[in-house]
Amino acid sequence: MxxxxxxxxxxxxxxxxxxxxxxxxxxxxxxxxxxxxxxxxxxxxxxxxxxxxxxxxxxxxxxxxxxxxxxxxxxxxxxxxxxxxxxxxxxxxxxxxxxxxxxxxxxxxxxxxxxxxxxxxxxxxxxxxxxxxxxxxxxxxxxxxxxxxxxxxxxxxxxxxxxxxxxxxxxxxxxxxxxxxxxxxxxxxxxxxxxxxxxxxxxxxxxxxxxxxxxxxxxxxxxxxxxxxxxxxxxxxxxxxxxxxxxxxxxxxxxxxxxxxxxxxxxxxxxxxxxxxxxxxxxxxxxxxxxxxxxxxIQLHQHGSMGTRVGTVVAVNGHSVRVRISRSFSSGDRIKVVSPQGDGRKNAFTVKEIRSVPEKGHKQENFTEVWLDVPVQCRQGDVLVKVGSKDYYSSRGAKYWLEKLKREVE
Incomplete structure (x- = not known):
């Protein structure tokens, strides 16, 4: 074909x-x-x-x-x-x-x-x-x-x-x-x-x-x-x-x-x-x-990215939350907080640091729970959904790619 x-x-x-x-x-x-x-x-x-x-x-x-x-x-x-x-x-x-x-x-x-x-x-x-x-x-x-x-x-x-x-x-x-x-x-x-x-x-x-x-x-x-x-x-x-x-x-x-x-x-x-x-x-x-x-x-209750579910909030301590992980995520990822009650909260944040709950030295893939600092309102039972990543291309920035073009062409 x-x-x-x-x-x-x-x-x-x-x-x-x-x-x-x-x-x-x-x-x-x-x-x-x-x-x-x-x-x-x-x-x-x-x-x-x-x-x-x-x-x-x-x-x-x-x-x-x-x-x-x-x-x-x-x-x-x-x-x-x-x-x-x-x-x-x-x-x-x-x-x-x-x-x-x-x-x-x-x-x-x-x-x-x-x-x-x-x-x-x-x-x-x-x-x-x-x-x-x-x-x-x-x-x-x-x-x-x-x-x-x-x-x-x-x-x-x-x-x-x-x-x-x-x-x-x-x-x-x-x-x-x-x-x-x-x-x-x-x-x-x-x-x-x-x-x-x-x-x-x-x-x-x-x-x-x-x-x-x-x-x-x-x-x-x-x-x-x-x-x-x-x-x-x-x-x-x-x-x-x-x-x-x-x-x-x-x-x-x-x-x-x-x-x-x-x-x-x-x-x-x-x-x-x-x-x-x-x-x-x-x-x-x-x-x-x-x-x-x-x-x-038409999706009446969804206008943005669906994203990928990465975890559930199991405890809240001020601006820190304990998350039970369902899929790995990384620093720099963009996370949206979704309420199971559908109360309309629009909370999203960028992951700055992931603190492990298991023994020191374990990789995140082996974690069952982690602590995150969350600068937005979060409640026990909320679902965390990854809606963006800091990927290979964006992490290098436009200047890097422009220099690459100049080297290759000039």
């Missing part, structure tokens, strides 16, 4: 190297302007000038997002940015605004155009319209079912890209105005404040009524590969390097196994899904891929 491209996100240098090492075939990222993820650190021209040739030496493609809606006074800046990208020979630009598509095809012919999912293309006519504008690839809307993707693929020779993992928009991507209405920060300008993730109250009831689960197409990956989609895309330019590396690694394994065996064994699928759950994502859903939305699309 033919392998699709595995496309991973990078919002900073740490995530870029994590995606490379995890086996991404291509990486998409943004510059300091014109990208739909302005809250990400993103990349300066200086960084792009070193990053693009470095990736190309590794056989990895670079796609740059130019997927905000353009204002008239920004055209001169856009031309300067596109000129840099064309000179760097980036492999494509990802575009939402039809005006930008026109500019790129007319004045920057060496820049291939991929149509962003924010243009909401969801049928074969939309794909044909994009192809008529000279676009090489279309990123299909995430709301499509497998049957709808199949119908589109049978009617076009244009490359199709589909999302396989990551956050879902409450609205059809590119059409949501909630952030703009509530705070003047438009998602179509890269500034979405994610009001859909807030706690809302209706009468005496509260919940995360607008917060979608995270999208996971792993179990449908064999069928998507049967359709010979050009690219399988992971969402997450605002995510950590640990998340990017772990999710990319899972889909690298899955694509390689399916290409070799023609399918993904149920036991292996469960194993890989377990790894995705531990990547600090929200609860997972396949959304509309099966053709029917399920209740899993």
């Amino acid at each position: 033919k392998k699709p491209e595995l496309l991973a996100p990078a919002g900073n240098l740490e995530a870029f190297f994590a995606a490379l090492d995890a086996g991404a075939d291509a990486i998409y990222l943004g510059g300091k302007e014109f990208g739909a993820r302005q809250r990400a650190k993103n990349f300066s021209h200086f960084e792009l000038e070193r990053l693009v040739p470095y990736a190309h030496r590794q056989g990895v493609k670079i796609y740059v997002t130019v997927n905000t809606l353009l204002k008239e006074q920004e055209i001169a800046s856009l031309y300067r940015f596109l000129s840099v990208l064309q000179d760097l020979e980036v492999d494509a630009v990802i575009v939402q605004d039809p005006g930008i598509i026109h500019i790129v095809r007319r004045d920057f012919p060496r820049l291939p155009v991929h149509v962003s999912t924010q243009l909401s293309i969801h049928n074969a006519n939309g794909v044909q319209a994009a192809a008529g504008l000279g676009c090489k690839r279309v990123v299909l809307a995430r709301e499509l079912s497998l049957a709808e993707i199949s119908a589109v693929s049978q009617q076009t020779e244009t490359e199709l890209e589909v999302f396989v993992f990551g956050a879902l928009c409450l609205s059809i991507a590119g059409q949501c105005q909630l952030s703009s209405f509530l705070g003047g920060q438009s998602g179509n300008r890269g500034r979405c404040t994610q009001p859909c993730r807030r706690l809302y109250t209706q009468g005496s009831q509260s919940g995360y009524y607008l917060s979608p689960s995270d999208y996971n197409a792993l179990e449908f990956l064999p069928q998507l590969m049967d359709l010979e989609v050009a690219s399988c895309k992971i969402e997450g330019r605002l995510k950590s390097s640990q998340y990017v590396g772990q999710v990319t690694s899972v889909f690298r394994q899955a694509i390689d196994l399916i290409a070799r065996d023609g399918d993904l064994e149920p036991e292996k699928c469960r194993e890989l899904n377990g790894q995705l759950q531990s990547a600090y994502s929200r609860p997972l859903t396949s959304a509309n891929l099966s053709g029917t939305y399920t209740n899993s699309i």
Whole structure:
């Protein structure tokens, strides 16, 4: 079976190297302007000038997002940015605004155009319209079912890209105005404040009524590969390097196994899904891929990372707690305190020091209980959940990775 491209996100240098090492075939990222993820650190021209040739030496493609809606006074800046990208020979630009598509095809012919999912293309006519504008690839809307993707693929020779993992928009991507209405920060300008993730109250009831689960197409990956989609895309330019590396690694394994065996064994699928759950994502859903939305699309009482349970508080002494361990964790890990009573406390902290209860010299894996200093409210019976790690890439910091790029390229 033919392998699709595995496309991973990078919002900073740490995530870029994590995606490379995890086996991404291509990486998409943004510059300091014109990208739909302005809250990400993103990349300066200086960084792009070193990053693009470095990736190309590794056989990895670079796609740059130019997927905000353009204002008239920004055209001169856009031309300067596109000129840099064309000179760097980036492999494509990802575009939402039809005006930008026109500019790129007319004045920057060496820049291939991929149509962003924010243009909401969801049928074969939309794909044909994009192809008529000279676009090489279309990123299909995430709301499509497998049957709808199949119908589109049978009617076009244009490359199709589909999302396989990551956050879902409450609205059809590119059409949501909630952030703009509530705070003047438009998602179509890269500034979405994610009001859909807030706690809302209706009468005496509260919940995360607008917060979608995270999208996971792993179990449908064999069928998507049967359709010979050009690219399988992971969402997450605002995510950590640990998340990017772990999710990319899972889909690298899955694509390689399916290409070799023609399918993904149920036991292996469960194993890989377990790894995705531990990547600090929200609860997972396949959304509309099966053709029917399920209740899993919204989680009323969960809007952030599910994380991995690591222990239970068995005693409290001031700001120190005694924890019975169920899974190992380390200094630098981010821990969330969850009340079994569901009282709504939002307490999270970073582990500074782990003090052993067993005999001196034992490794943590052999502990049954440890003491932690906890700077947040904690009660006996509370559950501790790991929601983040200080991983290899982030622990070295951006300066380390920039120096690595400079050494390799210059």
